[in-house]
Amino acid sequence: MAARRRKGFWVAATALVMLLGLLPAGALAEEAGGSAEPAPYATVELSGVVILRVREAGGWESVWARAEEIYRRINEAINQYGSELSPDMVTIASLQTGPALHVGEHLIVTVDEASARSNGASPETLARVWAANLKKALDRYLAVNSPAYPPVF
Known part of the structure; x- marks a missing residue:
């Protein structure tokens, strides 16, 4: 029992x-x-590729306001460069506030200490991750939005 x-x-x-x-x-x-x-947090993506997640407002009213500004900057770069746009135009520059992602001459986003900490990385590491994601997103964007080529028979 x-x-x-x-x-x-x-x-x-x-x-x-x-x-x-x-x-x-x-x-x-x-x-x-x-x-x-x-x-x-607010997710910033382009052509189905997540570029980054804004977890810190960083001087904006909210994470959504910061994400909206990042979208505006990406859109501005895409519109300016048009057919000359390339994923190779994504660069990381060092500013006083930390690493910053650019597309050509357009500042897209800066990676501050608070953003890096909330993402569990150093600012430099997070900048490299975001830059790689932005390159993938631009590559996908260009593939989807490039003019159609005539079929080859």
């Missing part, structure tokens, strides 16, 4: 552990009085 009870206990304990594994990560934090609400 005792063996049956022990077996029932382990079955119940296993079910409880499995059930806890299915809870959302923040559910226990909410019960403990903590906030499970993640910090807001």
Whole structure:
């Protein structure tokens, strides 16, 4: 009889552990009085490629306002360079505030300490990641928006 009870206990304990594994990560934090609400962020993407996630407002009203400015700058560069646009035009320059991504002469975004910290990287590392993502996004953009070539027979 005792063996049956022990077996029932382990079955119940296993079910409880499995059930806890299915809870959302923040559910226990909410019960403990903590906030499970993640910090807001805005995603900047082009042609289906995520370039970066704005996790810090960095002087703008909000992360969304900063993302909107980044979109405006990317659009400005695309419109200015037109058919001359190339992923190779993406560069990283060092400014007093930190590394900065450019497309040609257009400043796209600066990588400050707060943004790097909230993304778990150094400013230089984050700038390289964002630059690589921007190059991929521009490459995809150009592939999708290039004039159609006549079929080869």
